[in-house]
Amino acid sequence: xxxxxxxxxxxxxxxxxxxxxxxxxxxxxxxxxxxxxxxxxxxxxxxxxxxxxxxxxxxxxxxxxxxxxxxxxxxxxxxxxxxxxxxxxxxxxxxxxxxxxxxxxxxxxxxxxxxxxxxxxxxxxxxxxxxxxxxxxxxxxxxxxxxxxxxxxxxxxxxxxxxxxxxxxxxxxxxxxxxxxxxxxxxxxxxxxxxxxxxxxxxxxxxxxxxxxxxxxxxxxxxxxxxxxxxxxxxxxxxxxxxxxxxxxxxxxxxxxxxxxxxxxxxxxxxxxxxxxxxxxxxxxxxxxxxxxxxxxxxxxxxxxxxxxxxxxxxxxxxxxxxxxxxxxxxxxxxxxxxxxxxxxxxxxxxxxxxxxxxxxxxxxxxxxxxxxxxxxxxxxxxxxxxxxxxxxxxxxxxxxxxxxxxxxxxxxxxxxxxxxxxxxxxxxxxxxxxxxxxxxxxxxxxxxxxxxxxxxxxxxxxxxxxxxxxxxxxxxxxxxxxxxxxxxxxxxxxxxxxxxxxxxxxxxxxxxxxxxxxxxxxxxxxxxxxxxxxxxxxxxxxxxxxxxxxxxxxxxxxxxxxxxxxxxxxxxxxxxxxxxxxxxxxxxxxxxxxxxxxxxxxxxxxxxxxxxxxxxxxxxxxxxxxxxxxxxxxxxxxxxxxxxxxxxxxxxxxxxxxxxxxxxxxxxxxxxxxxxxxxxxxxxxxxxxxxxxxxxxxxxxxxxxxxxxxxxxxxxxxxxxxxxxxxxxxxxxxxxxxxxxxxxxxxxxxxxxxxxxxxxxxxxxxxxxxxxxxxxxxxxxxxxxxxxxxxxxxxxxxxxxxxxxxxxxxxxxxxxxxxxxxxxxxxxxxxxxxxxxxxxxxxxxxxxxxxxxxxxxxxxxxxxxxxxxxxxxxxxxxxxxxxxxxxxxxxxxxxxxxxxxxxxxxxxxxxxxxxxxxxxxxxxxxxxxxxxxxxxxxxxxxxxxxxxxxxxxxxxxxxxxxxxxxxxxxxxxxxxxxxxxxxxxxxxxx
Numbered sequence: 001x002x003x004x005x006x007x008x009x010x011x012x013x014x015x016x017x018x019x020x021x022x023x024x025x026x027x028x029x030x031x032x033x034x035x036x037x038x039x040x041x042x043x044x045x046x047x048x049x050x051x052x053x054x055x056x057x058x059x060x061x062x063x064x065x066x067x068x069x070x071x072x073x074x075x076x077x078x079x080x081x082x083x084x085x086x087x088x089x090x091x092x093x094x095x096x097x098x099x100x101x102x103x104x105x106x107x108x109x110x111x112x113x114x115x116x117x118x119x120x121x122x123x124x125x126x127x128x129x130x131x132x133x134x135x136x137x138x139x140x141x142x143x144x145x146x147x148x149x150x151x152x153x154x155x156x157x158x159x160x161x162x163x164x165x166x167x168x169x170x171x172x173x174x175x176x177x178x179x180x181x182x183x184x185x186x187x188x189x190x191x192x193x194x195x196x197x198x199x200x201x202x203x204x205x206x207x208x209x210x211x212x213x214x215x216x217x218x219x220x221x222x223x224x225x226x227x228x229x230x231x232x233x234x235x236x237x238x239x240x241x242x243x244x245x246x247x248x249x250x251x252x253x254x255x256x257x258x259x260x261x262x263x264x265x266x267x268x269x270x271x272x273x274x275x276x277x278x279x280x281x282x283x284x285x286x287x288x289x290x291x292x293x294x295x296x297x298x299x300x301x302x303x304x305x306x307x308x309x310x311x312x313x314x315x316x317x318x319x320x321x322x323x324x325x326x327x328x329x330x331x332x333x334x335x336x337x338x339x340x341x342x343x344x345x346x347x348x349x350x351x352x353x354x355x356x357x358x359x360x361x362x363x364x365x366x367x368x369x370x371x372x373x374x375x376x377x378x379x380x381x382x383x384x385x386x387x388x389x390x391x392x393x394x395x396x397x398x399x400x401x402x403x404x405x406x407x408x409x410x411x412x413x414x415x416x417x418x419x420x421x422x423x424x425x426x427x428x429x430x431x432x433x434x435x436x437x438x439x440x441x442x443x444x445x446x447x448x449x450x451x452x453x454x455x456x457x458x459x460x461x462x463x464x465x466x467x468x469x470x471x472x473x474x475x476x477x478x479x480x481x482x483x484x485x486x487x488x489x490x491x492x493x494x495x496x497x498x499x500x501x502x503x504x505x506x507x508x509x510x511x512x513x514x515x516x517x518x519x520x521x522x523x524x525x526x527x528x529x530x531x532x533x534x535x536x537x538x539x540x541x542x543x544x545x546x547x548x549x550x551x552x553x554x555x556x557x558x559x560x561x562x563x564x565x566x567x568x569x570x571x572x573x574x575x576x577x578x579x580x581x582x583x584x585x586x587x588x589x590x591x592x593x594x595x596x597x598x599x600x601x602x603x604x605x606x607x608x609x610x611x612x613x614x615x616x617x618x619x620x621x622x623x624x625x626x627x628x629x630x631x632x633x634x635x636x637x638x639x640x641x642x643x644x645x646x647x648x649x650x651x652x653x654x655x656x657x658x659x660x661x662x663x664x665x666x667x668x669x670x671x672x673x674x675x676x677x678x679x680x681x682x683x684x685x686x687x688x689x690x691x692x693x694x695x696x697x698x699x700x701x702x703x704x705x706x707x708x709x710x711x712x713x714x715x716x717x718x719x720x721x722x723x724x725x726x727x728x729x730x731x732x733x734x735x736x737x738x739x740x741x742x743x744x745x746x747x748x749x750x751x752x753x754x755x756x757x758x759x760x761x762x763x764x765x766x767x768x769x770x771x772x773x774x775x776x777x778x779x780x781x782x783x784x785x786x787x788x789x790x791x792x793x794x795x796x797x798x799x800x801x802x803x804x805x806x807x808x809x810x811x812x813x814x815x816x817x818x819x820x821x822x823x824x825x826x827x828x829x830x831x832x833x834x835x836x837x838x839x840x841x842x843x844x845x846x847x848x849x850x851x852x853x854x855x856x857x858x859x860x861x862x863x864x865x866x867x868x869x870x871x872x873x874x875x876x877x878x879x880x881x882x883x884x885x886x887x888x889x890x891x892x893x894x895x896x897x898x899x900x901x902x903x904x905x906x907x908x909x910x911x912x913x914x915x916x917x918x919x920x921x922x923x924x925x926x927x928x929x930x931x932x933x934x935x936x937x938x939x940x941x942x943x944x945x946x947x948x949x950x951x952x953x954x955x956x957x958x959x960x961x962x963x964x965x966x967x968x969x970x971x972x973x974x975x976x977x978x979x980x981x982x983x984x985x986x987x988x989x990x991x
Contacts, residue, residue, distance in 0.1 A: 065091045067114065072207070080121030081107060081130070086206035089114020094133075098123060104801065105129065115206035117147040120160060126801035127791055136184045137167040144178075145391075147203045153184040156195045156203070159391055159466075159629070164789055165190065171527075172789025176781065177497035178466050178629075179393060192495065194469040197395040197411055204388055204395075305330040309576040310338075310449035312381075313598065317443045319472060319621030321598050326576045327381075334386045342378040342404070377404045383423060383447070392417050392627065393468075399425050401445070410445060412471045415625045419584035420450035422592055422625045424471040444472045446592065446623050452579025453589040455545045458505040458516075460634035462710060463589065465500040465626035467520065477522035478624050479539050479595040484557045484564050484606045494788045495524030495535070496781030500626055501710050502543055503634060503678060516543050517678045517708035518551065519716050523780045523819075525886055532883045534558050534840055536780070536819060538773040539570055539595075540708040540716050548572030548580025549593060549626075553604070554718045554773040556821060556839045558884055562611070563651065563839045565823035567771050568596045568604035572626075588628030596621035607823070609653050609837045638712050639675040642816055643667050643848055645948065645967040646684050647980040648841020649875055649884060650697075652834060658875055658882045660980050661686040661697060661838065662969045665926055666950040671816065671845045673715065679707045680715055682774045684820055684843065690946045690969060696727040699822055701774045713816065716775035726766045726826060733757035764829040772822035774843065780819055783807055786871065786888055807888075808844075808868045808984035814953035814962055815984050817844040817871075840886070842871055844965045844982040846952030851925045856957045857897035864960040866893040867988045870906045870968065872981015885910075891983040893918070893949075893964055904931060904947060906968065910979065914943045914970055926950040931970060941977075945970030949983070962987055 065073060067089050075083045075091075079098045085091050090112045098105035103122045110133045118141060123129040125143045132139045135150050144160010157163040157175040164174040165182055173190050175182055181199050184190040307328050314323035329336040380402040387394035392415055399410040412425035426444045467478040477484075477497060500520040506512055519540045526533035534557065541551015549572040556565045572580040573592045581589040596603035596619070603619040643666040650659040663669055668685040681702040687693025701707070702717030709715045736758040741751045777783060783806045791802035795811045808815055820843050824836045870889040875882045889909030895902030900922070905915030916931035928948040935941040949966020963986045971978040 065089075065093075077107070077121060079103075079105070079107070079123045081123060082117075082119040082121070083109070084117040084119075084207055086115035086203075089116060091116060107131070109133070111148065111150070113150050115147070115149045115203060117145070117203065117207055119145045124160070127804070128802045134165075136190075137165050140164045140166075147207070149202055149206065152199075152202055154181050154199055154202070155184075156181040156199055158393075162784075166789060173494065174496075174784060174788055176784065177499070178391075179468060180497070192493065197397055197413065200390075200395040201397070305332050307331070308336065308449060310336075310447050311573070311576045313446040313573070313623070315444045315446070315472070315597075315621065315623070317472065318619070319444075319470070319597065319623065320603070320619075321621065324598050329381070329383075331385050334384070336381065336383040336385045338379075338381040340379040340381075379403060381447075387414055387416065389414075389416055396423060396425055399423065399445075412444075413468065415468065415590070415627050417450075417583055417590050417627060418587040419453070420448075420582040420590040422446070422448035422590075424468060424623065424625065426471045444623075448573075448582075448592050448625070449576050450579075450582035450590070451584060452575065452577050453545075453581040453583040454585045455504070455581070455589070458508040460506045460514075461504050462632040462634050463502040463504070463628060464630040464632065465502065465591070466629050467497075467500055467593070468625045468627070470622035470624060473622055477524070477535065477537050478520065478593075479553045479568070479570060479604065479622055480522065480535075480537050480566070481604065481606055481620060481622070484535065484559075484566065493524055493526055493530060493533075494785050495522065496784045497522045498779070498781055499629065500539075501714065502549070503708070503710050506634075513676045514678045515704060517541070517710070518543050518549060519708040519710055519714070519779055521716065521775060521780050523782060523785055525785055531885045532558070534884075534886060536773070536775075536821060536840055537566060538716050538718070538775050538780075540718065541570065542705060542708075543572075545581060548574070549591060552718055553595060554771055554821075556823070556837070557606075558839050563609040563837045564606045565609070565771055565837060565839075566604075566606055567602065569600035569602045570595050571597075571599040573597070573599060583628065588631060590628050591626040593624045593626050594621055597623060609651065609823075609835065635711065637675040637678070637709060638673065640673050640847070642671045642673075642845035644669045644671070644816075644843065644845030644950070644952075644965050645982055646686055646820065646841060646843040647872060647967040647969065647982055648686070648820065648838045649873055649882075649978070649980065650688070650836050650838045651882065652836050656877075656880065656882060658978065659688040659695075660969050660971075660978060661688060661841070662690060662948075662967050662980055663687070664690065664693075664928065664948050666845075666848050666965075669843055669845060671843075673709055673712070675709065677704065678709045679704055680709050680717055681707070681720070682717055682820075684774065690948075694729050697822075697824075698725045698727075699770065699772060699820075700724050701772065701820075710779070712813070713776055713778040716773065716779050719770045719772040719822070722767065724768060724770045724772075724822075724824070726768050726824065728764045728766070728828065730762055730764065730829065731759055732762045734760040734762065736760075762829075766826040766828065768824040768826035770822055770824050772820070774818065774820040776816060776818040777807065782819065786886070807871060809963065809986040812953070812963055812986055815844065815846045815965060817842070817982065817984065819843070839884070840873065842873070842982045844967075844984050846950075846963065846965050846984075847954060849925050849951045849954040849961045851923055853954060853957050853961065854897065854900070854920060854925050854951065855922070857960060858900060860958065861898035862960055863894075863896050863898075865988050866895065866964045866985040867891065868963070868983065868985020870909055870981055870983040872909070872968070872979055874910045875978045877976045887979065887981075891985050893985065895964075897960075901929075902927070904929070906931075906983065909981075912943065912979075914945070916947070918947060918949070927966075931968065940972065940974035942973045943970050944973065947983075953986075960987060 065085055067073060067085055067087050069087050071087050073085045083091060092110045094110055095106060095108035104126060105123050107123045107130045120130060120141055120143055124141050127142060130141050136153055139155060141163050142161040145158040146155055146163050148155040155165060157178055157180055159178045162174055162176050164172055166172045173182055173192060175192055179195050180192055181195040182190045182192055307330055309328050311326050313321055316322050327338050327340060329338045382400040384398055394414045394416060396412050396414050401408050401410060409428040410425035411428055414423045424446055473482045498521050500518060502518040504516050506514040522537040524535040536555040537553060538555045539551060539553040543549040551570045553566055553568050553570055556563060571594060573594055574580055575582050581591050583590045604621055605619045607618055645663055646669045647662045650661055663686045670683045672681045674680060679702065684699045687696040700720040700723035703720050706720055707717035735755055738754045738756060739751060743749050783804055786807060787805040790805040792805045792810060794800050794803040820841045822838050826834055828834050868891045870891045872887060873884050874887045875884050887910040890907045892905050893902050900920040902918055904918045907913045914931050914933040916929055918927045918929035920927040931947050932944040933942065945968065947966060947968040949964055951961035952965050953962025955962060963984060965984045967982050969980040
C-alpha cells in the first residue's frame with residue numbers, strides 16, 4: 001500500500017453553485033469561474049480590454065487576472081482546483097487540460113506577483129499535474145494546498161502530499177510536511193523551515209477581503225450587495241465568519257469546538273452559511289420594497305461564563321517542565337482567562353504546583369533549581385479564545401500571562417479540531433527577565449484540552465498524524481533539538497519529515513496477536529557547502545486507546561565531522577480528563593506528545609562522539625501536537641525472511657581511526673517481518689575488512705516493543721537490549737611453558753623448563769551497550785531525498801502520470817532496503833572504555849535464489865544484464881579529520897552464467913568510476929571479486945577494493961533471476977578517500 005508522506009484534511013469553505021454569465025471569444029476555452037470577487041479585480045484576454053470581475057464570470061484559457069490594492073478574487077476551475085488571488089497580484093492560466101472521466105490532465109499557471117493561495121483539485125492528485133510558474137522558479141503541488149507571496153519569496157505548504165520548487169538554478173526543493181515554508185528570501189535554492197506566525201500573518205492580511213463581493217455583472221445593470229457575507233456571532237464547529245472575510249481562513253471558537261462541536265453540526269453550519277451567502281448575494285426584485293426587520297426585545301438572566309478545562313505545562317529553555325497543572329479557563333469577551341493565586345513552597349501539595357523531574361538527570365540541572373520549584377507566583381492567563389485558522393492550524397499573536405502584576409507576551413501557534421485544542425507559545429523577545437525565579441525559567445507554555453476520543457473496534461486501520469514543531473526548538477524535525485539540526489548552510493538541505501503513522505490491532509479479539517504500533521521519521525542530507533552533514537531521527541513504539549503513545553527515538557546527526565547519537569523516551573500527555581487521545585468521537589483523534597517531558601523516564605539526549613558528554617549540555621525535552629489527518633484502511637502485510645548485505649563506517653571516540661564495515665555473504669544480514677504481530681527483527685553482522693574481519697560486529701534489532709511493521713515497505717526497529725555482540729582478535733604475548741630434554745637416552749639426559757612469551761592470536765567477546773536503529777527506505781523517505789525532484793514513468797500505468805523515482809527499481813517487491821546506525825559502548829580486554837559510532841549505514845535484502853538455479857543456468861549458458869543504483873557513504877580525510885557524506889551512482893552487472901562470472905561497474909559515484917570481474921563459486925548463489933580503477937596520471941588516486949552480492953527474485957530453475965543485490969568497499973591508494981555502500985538492480989536484457 002502507498003502511505004502518505006503527509007496528509008491533512010481540510011473543509012473547503014467557499015461559495016458554490018454560482019451561475020455562468022458572460023459569453024467568451026470563440027477562440028478561448030472556458031476553464032473555470034470567478035466564485036468570489038471583491039472590487040478592483042480585473043481580467044483580460046489577448047486583445048480584449050480589462051473588465052471588472054464579478055461572481056459568475058467565466059474564466060478562460062490564457063486569461064490574465066489582475067487585482068489592485070483592494071482587489072481579491074477566488075477562481076474555481078472545473079476540476080475543483082481553486083486559486084485565491086490577493087491584492088496587487090497577477091495570475092495567468094497558461095494551460096488547462098482535464099479529462100473528467102479519467103481525472104487526468106494538466107494545469108499550468110503563471111503567478112508573477114502578489115499573494116495567492118492554491119487548493120488542489122483532481123489534477124493535483126497526479127504527479128506533475130499542476131505547475132505554477134513564479135519569479136523564483138516552477139512550483140509543483142501534489143494533492144494539497146499552498147500559499148505564496150512573491151515579495152517575501154515565501155511559499156507555505158498547508159496540506160497534502162508534497163510541494164516542490166525547481167529554482168532558476170535547476171535545483172529542486174521539496175516540502176512534505178504541512179506547516180513548513182520554503183523561504184527563498186536569501187537566494188540560493190531556499191530554506192525549508194517551520195511556518196512562523198509572521199508568515200501566516202502575511203497571508204492573512206493579503207487574502208482577507210476588504211470590501212463587498214460583486215454579485216452580478218454591473219455592465220448588465222446588476223447591483224452589488226455590499227458583501228454582507230457572514231454572521232458576526234459565533235457558530236457551531238468553527239464555522240463562525242466575520243463579515244467580509246475570506247472563508248478559507250476560518251474564525252474558529254475553541255468554546256464551540258470543544259463544548260458542543262460534532263462533524264455533523266460543523267457541516268450543517270457551513271452549508272447554512274453558504275446558503276445565506278448565496279441568498280444575500282441575490283439582489284431583491286426592483287419593484288419589491290425591502291422588508292425592514294421588526295426589532296424584538298428579550299430579557300435573559302445573565303449566565304455564568306462558559307468554562308473550559310485545560311492542562312498547562314511550563315518549560316525551561318531546554319524544554320524541561322518547570323510547572324505542570326490542570327486549571328479551568330473562563331470564556332470572557334472571546335478570551336480564555338484563568339487566575340491562579342500564588343503558592344508558598346512549604347504549602348505546595350498535589351499536581352497544581354509540584355514538578356516531577358526525572359531522577360536520572362535532575363542533579364545535572366541543579367543550577368536551575370527545578371527540584372525546589374514547589375512554590376508559584378500569582379498567574380493570570382489571558383489567551384485568545386477565537387482564532388483565525390487554516391484547517392485548524394492557527395497563529396497566536398496576542399497571548400498574555402500576568403505574573404505578580406507584570407505582563408509577559410507569548411507568541412506561537414494553536415491547533416483546534418472538533419473536541420480538541422492546544423496552544424504552543426513562547427515568551428516574546430522583549431519579555432521582562434526579572435519577574436521572579438519561576439517565570440525566568442518559563443520560556444514556553446503548552447495549554448491543551450478537549451474530550452477523550454473513543455475509538456471504534458479495531459480493524460487494522462492506520463491513523464495518520466501531522467506533527468507540529470516544538471515552539472522553542474523551531475526544528476523542522478519532530479523530537480529533535482535545534483542543535484542537532486544546525487546546518488551551517490540551511491539553504492542547502494534536502495529533507496523529508498514523515499507523518500506519524502499509528503497502526504491499530506487487526507481485530508482486538510482474544511486470539512489477535514497483533515500489536516498496535518507507530519512510527520515516524522525524519523531524514524535530511526546537506527548539499528553544496530553542507531554536503532558533509534546528515535540527519536536521521538527514528539521514533540517508534542506501541543500505543544493503546546487508554547494508555548496513549550509510548551516509545552523511543554534513535555538516530556543521529558553528522559555536523560561537519562562531529563557525530564551525535566539520539567536517545568530519549570516519547571509519550572503522549574494526558575488531557576485534563578485523563579484521555580491520551582482527544583477529539584470528537586465522529587472526528588479523527590488528536591494527541592499531544594513529548595520527547596523527554598512528563599510521563600517519560602529518559603530525557604531527550606544528543607550525545608556527541610567526542611567532546612563534553614555531560615547531560616546538562618545535551619538533554620532536554622520537546623513538545624508536539626499530533627493532529628489527526630486521515631484514517632486508512634490497512635491492507636494485509638506479508639510475513640517473510642529476507643537476507644542480504646550492509647555497509648557503513650565506524651569511528652571511535654578519541655581518535656581518527658575509520659573502520660569500513662561490510663559483510664561477505666547474504667546470510668549475515670537477516671530481516672524477518674512478522675505480519676501477525678506487526679513486529680520485526682533484524683540482524684546485521686559486519687566486520688572491518690573483507691577477508692580477515694577484525695573487529696566483528698553482530699547487531700540485533702527489533703522484537704515486541706522495539707519495532708513497528710506498518711506495511712510491507714514501511715517499517716523500523718531499534719536495538720534489542722543486551723543481544724548485540726562485538727568480537728575482536730588481538731595479537732598478544734602469552735606466557736607459555738616450554739620443556740626441553742637434552743642428551744636424551746644417555747646417562748647425562750636432563751630436562752629443563754622455560755617460560756617464554758609467545759605471540760598468539762586471542763579472541764575476545766564483548767557485550768556492548770547499544771543504541772541503534774534499522775529502518776526501511778519508504779519509512780525514512782530516502783527515495784524522496786536521494787532522488788529529489790526526479791520522476792519516471794509508472795510501470796503499473798505507463799500512460800498515467802509520472803511518479804517519484806525509486807532506487808534500484810520502481811516495482812521490485814523482491815528487494816527491500818534502508819538505513820541503519822549504532823552507538824556502542826563497552827570495556828575492551830585491556831580495561832579501556834570504548835565508544836564507537838556508525839551514524840548512517842545502508843542495508844539491502846531480498847529473497848536470494850537457490851544455488852540450483854545458478855547451476856541450471858550455467859548448463860543453459862544463459863546471460864543477463866542487470867542495471868540499477870549504488871548508494872553509500874564517502875569518507876574524505878581533510879585537516880586531520882574524516883568527513884562523511886552520502887553519494888549515489890549507477891550500477892551495471894553484465895553476467896554470463898556459463899562462465900559463472902560477470903563484468904561489474906559503478907559509475908558517477910562521487911564523480912568516480914570503478915569496477916571489475918565478479919565470480920560465482922559452485923554451490924552458491926553469491927558472487928564476489930576485486931574492483932577498482934587505475935589512475936595513470938596519479939597513482940595515489942587509483943581506486944582498489946572489493947564487492948560481494950547475490951542473485952534475488954527466483955522465477956524458476958530455467959529462468960534468470962529478477963535482480964541482484966550486494967555491497968562494495970573501496971578506497972584510493974593514498975587512503976584519503978574511502979567509500980562503501982550497497983547496490984541493487986533489476987534485469988534489463990535476458991540474452
